[in-house]
Amino acid sequence: xxxxxxxxxxxxxxxxxxxxxxxxxxxxxxxxxxxxxxxxxxxxxxxxxxxxxxxxxxxxxxxxxxxxxxxxxxxxxxxxxxxxxxxxxxxxxxxxxxxxxxxxxxxxxxxxxxxxxxxxxxxxxxxxxxxxxxxxxxxxxxxxxxxxxxxxxxxxxxxxxxxxxxxxxxxxxxxxxxxxxxxxxxxxxxxxxxxxxxxxxxxxxxxxxxxxxxxxxxxxxxxxxxxxxxxxxxxxxxxxxxxxxxxxxxxxxxxxxxxxxxxxxxxxxxxxxxxxxxxxxxxxxxxxxxxxxxxxxxxxxxxxxxxxxxxxxxxxxxxxxx
Numbered sequence: 395x396x397x398x399x400x401x402x403x404x405x406x407x408x409x410x411x412x413x414x415x416x417x418x419x420x421x422x423x424x425x426x427x428x429x430x431x432x433x434x435x436x437x438x439x440x441x442x443x444x445x446x447x448x449x450x451x452x453x454x455x456x457x458x459x460x461x462x463x464x465x466x467x468x469x470x471x472x473x474x475x476x477x478x479x480x481x482x483x484x485x486x487x488x489x490x491x492x493x494x495x496x497x498x499x500x501x502x503x504x505x506x507x508x509x510x511x512x513x514x515x516x517x518x519x520x521x522x523x524x525x526x527x528x529x530x531x532x533x534x535x536x537x538x539x540x541x542x543x544x545x546x547x548x549x550x551x552x553x554x555x556x557x558x559x560x561x562x563x564x565x566x567x568x569x570x571x572x573x574x575x576x577x578x579x580x581x582x583x584x585x586x587x588x589x590x591x592x593x594x595x596x597x598x599x600x601x602x603x604x605x606x607x608x609x610x611x612x613x614x615x616x617x618x619x620x621x622x623x624x625x626x627x628x629x630x631x632x633x634x635x636x637x638x639x640x641x642x643x644x645x646x647x648x649x650x651x652x653x654x655x656x657x658x659x660x661x662x663x664x665x666x667x668x669x670x671x672x673x674x675x676x677x678x679x680x681x682x683x684x685x686x687x688x689x690x691x692x693x694x695x696x697x698x699x700x701x702x703x704x705x706x707x708x709x710x711x712x713x714x715x716x
Contacts, residue, residue, distance in 0.1 A: 426459040427628055431617075432471040434484040436464050437658060439586070439671040440507060440615060441484070443678055445657045446650055447639035456631035472618050476500055481625075482632070487613040488540065491694050494712045495703035499621040502690075502713045503629045504636060506615040508679035513601035514548055515583035517572060517592075522579065525602050526552040534564040534577035543700030545581050548607040573597045586677065590669040610693045614677070626716050633683040633716070640678045647675055685713050 433441060444462065447453050453460045463480065465471050471483035472490065476498045484506065485493075493500050514533070516522040522531070525548060535541050546556035564571040568580040569591050583589070585601055592599045605611040619629060643650040651671050655663040690709035698706040 426454065426457050427625075427631075428459045428461065429482060429628060429632065430461050430463060430480040432463045432465055432474060432480045432483040434465070434471055434486070434615065435468055437462075437662065439654070439667055439674045440511075442643055442650070442654055442671065442674065443506060443636045443639040443682075445654050446643055447635040449653050449657055450639065450642065452635035452638045453632070456635050458628065458631055458635065460632075472498070472500060475618055475620050478620055478623070481628075482617050482619055484615055485618045487616055487690070487693065488697070490616060490618055490712070491690075491697055491707070492540075492703055494707045495694075495697075495705050500618045500712065501621045501624060502616050502685065503619040503624065503716070504617040504633045504682040505613045505679040505685065506617060506636070506682065507674070507677045508613050509677050510603070510605050510609075510612055511584040511586060511614045511677065512544075512581070513583050513585050513588075513603055514545060514579055514581050515572065515588060515592075515599050515601045516579045518598040518600040522600070524552065525549060525607065526554055528579055529554045529558050531578035532560045532562055532576075534562050534568060534571045534580045536564070536566055536568055536582045540697070540700075540702045541581055543697065543702050544604055544609055547609050547696075547700070548602065548604055551607040569595070572599070586670045586673040587666070590673065591666055594665060594669075610696045611689065612693045613679075617682075621712065626714075629716050630683070636682045637680070640680055640682070643678065644675065644680070647672075683716060685709075687713060 431444070437445065448460060448462065471480070472485045472493055474480045475483045476493070482503060487502070490500060490502055514525070522528060528549065533545060541561060542556055549556060549559065562577055564577060568583050569588050571577050572580045572583070573592060573595060580588070583601070585603070589599050589601060617632070651668070654671065655667070687709040690713055694706050694709065697703045
């Protein structure tokens, strides 16, 4: 998710649903298959491969016309896919697993970012130098839900019990709450966004990474489809285009950046996005169609054992081989 800033400026403003189908006129083939794709948030560097695939015509090469939508509410995209209102949506492995455990008809269709982005973040001012220093401190979160499993596991790794910290729901004001001293740490600050946002505002930060403190690694951003009627051929073509776009980004990061900001220069061409773009390059999945079922099962078991979900669906049931 962004602050989850999860987070176009990257500092959350009000919601607008914007259709962003920037495909040159006269290029789209009449027999292209039309696909609606809803993002998890407003367009930002995390969506780089999607934007580049759109801008460079890679979707069109695959016989697809992709209409990109931004959500009015970031909690809705996967639910809209489950309800057959959109074809594909950007979600999170954590959210997908929870949704499937709650019997929503969803599958993982591809991976956009294959490493965690979430962190437990503090200011780098000498006051908190280790996770153990958080004992007795205030931790701000954006949305209540799985923090006892994630933050609790991280704290447990250094001998601090979850009930030895104070959890405060600060909504989306993660960076500002940390900078102002309202809280001593934030959970949900992204390593490619909040770190840079705080630095730009003059507040160097330090991040503790969940995958280094007991939380199983997971995919941050995935694409989901409806389990009952997904189009396997269209998804394969979608993944082909995303893979080609990711390869282009990795090989030509500066050119790709310029093409990315050209998509929506008023909102994308700023210092925060420029820094975030740099820090996201190594996070894009080079093989968006590939998946490690064992890793998915391991993370599902983690959620189940920590009582985030009441049943543990098998990865093979919601991560089909396409």
